[in-house]
Amino acid sequence: MELSTGGGGALSLSVADDGLYAAHINGKDLIVYSEPTSEHKETQTARVKETGVRVLKFCPKRSSNSGRYLLSANEARISVWQLDPLQLFAEIENIEPGSLSVEFGSDEHEVLVFHAWNTKVSIHSLETGRISVIKSPKSAHHLGFGYRPRTKQLAILLKPEATDVLTIHEPKSYDLVNRAVLSTIDAQGLKWSPDGRWIAVWDTASSGTKVLIFTADGQLFRTYTGRSAEDAAYDLGVKQIEWSLPNPTGESEVLAVGKVNGTIDLLRTRTFSCSTTLTHSFSADTSSPSIWRERFTSAMGDADYAETSSSSAFNMSPESSGPLRGVSSMTFSPGGTYLATVDSMRSNVVWIWAMGTTPRLESALVHEQPVRQIAWHRSAHQLLINTISNTLPAVRCWSPHTQPIIVRVPTKKNDNGKYEVKWLSGSNQKSEFWFGSTEEFVVGYLSTDDDGLCHFEVLNSMTNRGYGSHAGSLSR
Template identity: 45%
Template sequence: MASQSNTGPSLISISHGGEYTVQIKKKEIWIHSAVPIEGTRFLQSSKLKEPLSTQLKFLKISGSGATSDGENKPNTTQHEEPLDLASHYRIICGSESRISVWQVDSLEWHADIENIEPSLTSVDFGASDDEAILFHAWSSKATIFNLDSAKSLVIKSPKFCNPSSQGYGYRPRTRQLAILLKPETSDLLTIHEACSYETISKVILPTIDAQGLKWSPDGRWIAIWDAANNGTKILIYTADGQLFRTYSGRPDTETTHDLGIRCIEWAPLKRRQQSSELLAVGKFDGTVDLLNTRTFSCSTTLLHTFQIDTQSPAVWRERMSFEGKLEYAEASSSSAFTTASADSAGFPRGVSMLRFSYNSDFLATVDQTQPNIVWIWSLSASINLKSALVHEHNVRNIAWHPREQELLITTANSTFAAVHVWSQDRNPNIAGVPISRSEAGRYDVTWVTATARGEPDVFWFNTADDAVLGHLSVGDDGHGYFNMLHSVSGDGYPQT
């Protein structure tokens, strides 16, 4: 996101694993590292050339763990030790007509893509950081550039050109491209070889209006879901484009009242596990179907309702303490139904967020009927609702720790910048964050995977213009505290 000012646009981007943060401000590019390099987290800065510096619209970082399939995935391979500054990390930034690529280690220019057709809507790295994939307005085409050979190729009529869409994805490990196309009236799935992008298969989809695709983490399956007005419909394809299964909902469900699918999420691979075990299907009726990946049939349906009995889950409600600090207080299960967010009107109904913990033992969900509640489900022995966290504002973002059963939550609170944390081992807590307040309540969190053993688990907390790095602790008063290690301030100058 860009924020216009009299000195040009300001953008911040954080690498997928949190290793680096890049900021563009005052016509300069600034690089920050989560792990100190030679005693400092601020690495270097460099001037951007005109007219790019005043027309900048896109900013991304490549590198280990980065994804290039149109979304930020929380569940990937974790690093056990700190990473050294690696030359393969690159930055891609650009305007609607020009793209520049930089090396992170030296902040040296690597490549330019010029004379681009105007009205770019999305820019990202491709199968590797040697490629850039560009989507053009009106879904006219996707262009893939090889930054080393300076060659390019075009895929015509991609179905989606919105950067937040899920209309394409690269296969884990081997990096074949799967993409949805809409050349005429039918949806198409095409699968392309890595590097050469030769077509492996081209499939006419039996869909009314395909909404997106996702590769399974093991690379065996491609899941494609249809528009909600066609009811529950997920197509499972093999990696070479063969239809394997179609899931149309539980057999005991009335199809006349089937409101369809809003989102899906694959469970991550566990250690020493070769295949994905679960596919979660979030639906517009507020339920979640859990499909086992052997038969792609529904094993369990999760309902966003409380069973008020002696086995009721722990429910925690956000409140303001006497000291003026946000905190969680344990509440009765029924209280959650009386605290629906006041700004929920107009939001599309249905399950909007599905996030598995790193080992699939827990699943966190958000249902837009009550968008201020995070539901945490235990999936280990018997499937049950473990806890629910009730907030005063809509939930904006949730992110599981890469190695622990710990969850970070941000809400659309425009008054206080705060991070909420749930842990399996202790009561949940809330900590204020020393960062400029976002009028729109837009806050994001990114765990840093490259932390040394024995060191605190750190994460980035950022707005569109600022970012801070730190970790959480609980004081003697029982309140949560954010311990800041580094700040990327809005004025462009680092603070530690």
């Protein structure tokens, strides 16, 4: 979760990937919070040299032995902070104005700077002071480059002239491993498979379905151009792609190709041919899945889910009148057991598919407002759902074999209805998560009382003044 980090009075929070640290800027104060679920919660403060910090990002913790680091940047200076205790670790000064993006590289000792107009990307080594340069990156967006899991080779899309190019670089030295000229019209992005075996690159939707599959060393392995029976005249192209998370043997078995027409082609990684196509439509047959409809239960904005028929769900899900089409969200559960999706044509519906030999629709959740965010727990089959709601702050949760729930969260109401959620890592059975907006964040978990009512139990709250007191709980 990375929010804007302006120096104003509102809390704008950056949360580490595992949820165990958070930070924000208040004027020239860098404030870092740790141990959010502990009674021994800690707040550390350091001073930045200038106001105007526009980037605040945590480096992912990649092993139990690695330290924790935080990056802050303004137009002219990049600072890397070591946590525990909070202190300045390194600085990069005299940055060229107009940089498009600043990121951690393969680890906490590297910083990537994408320069104005995508002229180059500079990789700064904080260990040696060396600067490696790659010219003509296609995009500063995170989909334009990626590090291979575990071994950290860099794959990056370039646009030196009229054609797209994929290059692979060695870790640390960034020596060139391979260079491939792509047969794309306008490559939209690349993604490594989580097992590190494959790189997928997809072309602009206007060219029809086109996904290039490369080996880890940059050799073209397959080109997927859609199902053989698909009429090219009706092929509206690819919106986005997503790999399944590794199964118990460590393999990513499925590549999901989300299309502009709202369907999803599932490619098995043994052959990268389409095994199944998922369609965002409600079936009227008797074996239809569990479909749940959000309903308001009070004038205060409290809500719950009621099971409904497929025809009723279809009727309350009008197609979008906006220009956006296609699959807007896809995310796999741990081990690839489930796939949750949102189709922008019916942006208020979350579709949950059970993977397996024959994928099928497991459930659908129909809401009053568009879905903003869906997030699987890191190790359990629990899905948090955020909708854009300017009534009461609430979180929606789905898990197999139980009725989905909507639970109020005791935090400040956000007038634009935009909240963020992020799970905390770890095997704690309480399954804690962050919930909040630019005004306030709370950390807590869902619990059920003796009467069967679900509550959000607050462990900590956070505002510009630091950690707050435990705010108790609110029921569904």
